Amino acid sequence: MNHYVASMRQKIGNDTLLLVGCGAIIEDREGRILLQKRRNGGWGVPGGFIELGETFMEAVKREVLEETGLRLGETELFGVYSGEPCFGEYPNGDKIFSLQVIFYSNHYTGELKKEDQEWEDIRFFGRHEMPEEINLHHIRHLEDWVHRRKRPVID
Secondary structure, three states, X not given: OOHHHHHHHHHHOOOOEEEEEEEEEEEOOOOOEEEEEEOOOOEEOXXXXXXXXXXXXXXXXXXXXXXXXXXXXXXXXXXXXXXXXXXXXXXXXXXXXXXXXXXXXXXXXXXXXXXXXXXXEEEEEOOOOOOOOEOHHHHHHHHHHHOOOOOOEEO
16 A cells, blocks of 8 residues: 555545556557456456655556566556446455556566565456456456557547
8 A cells, every 4th residue: 555545544544545546458469458367356457546746657668667577668648447346345445446557568578476465366368258256346447458448449
């Protein structure tokens, strides 16, 4: 948990906290998407919450490097997601409303991490071989990717 979220939780407890998440749809040379199965629930794209003072691009590149070991190259906006589906609640009762800024890239360097404390599996999937257990906060942008929705998606 980043310092900002921890300090806000001390002030507001489990009440709803407004956050901004940044994630990346990363495709390999075969056009498959990189997904990670988080230990706390479901498959989704690499990403996380923006830190105070960060740009969206800094946040997504930091999160991807931390979670996957990959350094993103050329990156473009995939979509911005808001509305009712952005509400969530963690098992500990913490409530959030997380706006999602999702980027797209098929340019990266580095080697995928073999293991990480945040996820239990990481691999590439084709459009027609997506896993069943998708993280609820990732369903919309993953469906948009599968159906090749025109970018940028504003939802």
